[in-house]
Amino acid sequence: MPEREVELLAAALRRDSADLNLYAEVLSVNLVDSLPPGAVQVKRKRSVTDRMSGRDGAVTGLDVTLGERRLALRVDRAVVVGEICKEVRGIVLSRRQVGLDEWIDALAQALADAAASNARAREAVERFLT
Template sequence: MTSPHDPVPFESNGETDSIDLLTAALRRDAADLEVYAQVLTGTLTEALPPGSVTAQRKRGLADRLAGRDGRVERVEVFLGEQRLVLDLAGGRPKGEVCKEVRGVVLSRRPVALDEWVRELALAVAVRARSDARARAVLERLVHGE
C-alpha cells in the first residue's frame, strides 16, 4: 500500500501509481474551484517551462482596489503537441484536450474535469522524467508541501 509520504517515482517502474498519485494531488482542491485554479496555475507555472501555462483572469473592482490578480477563469497548458484547456467561467469546469501542431489545432475533445486532470497528470509526468525542476515541484505537490 502506498503512503502519501512515500517518494513518487516518475520513472517507468511504478509509473501507473505515480500518475494516480499525481492525479489525486492535482484534483485535491477541486471542490473549491477558485482555490483549485490558483493552486493549479501556481504549481504548473513553477514546474513547467516559461510560456507553457497561461491563465486568463477576471478582476473585479474589489480585486483592483486590493491589488489582487483576480479570479482565474481559464487555464491553458501547452506540452509538446498537446494543449489542455480548463474553462472555469460560470462555476462549472469544462475541460478540453487538443492536439496542436505549429499553432494549428488538429483535434479538439471535450472532457470532464476528472479526465482533464488525468490527461494533465500523464503529460506532466512525462515532462518530469526529463526535467529535474518539474520533478521536484511535482513531488512537493503530491506530498502536499
C-alpha cells in the same frame, strides 16, 4: 513514469477540487511556479474591487502546453469545461471537451511524460506528490 506514480499525481492534482475557484487559483500558481516559462497561461477576471485593492482577480482559464498537448480549463462560477488539444507548431489538430476528472488525468499523464525527459517538469511532479 510508472502508472502508479501517474495515479498518485492525479490524486494530488484532484486535492481540494471541491471549491472550484480555490482549486483553479492553487493549481495555476503551482503550475506557473513549477513548469518552464510559457508552458502555463492563466486567464483572470478582475473586478473593480480587485483592481482597486491590487489583487490579480479570479482565475477563469488555464492553458497548459506540454509537448504537443494543450490542456485548457475554463471556470465560470460552478461550471468547469476542460479541453484536451493536440497542437503542432501552433495548429490545433484535434480538440476534445472533457469533464474535470478526465482533464486532471490527462494533465497528470502529460506532466509524467514531460517529467521523463525534463528535469524541471520532474521537479514539478515531485512538488505535487509531496
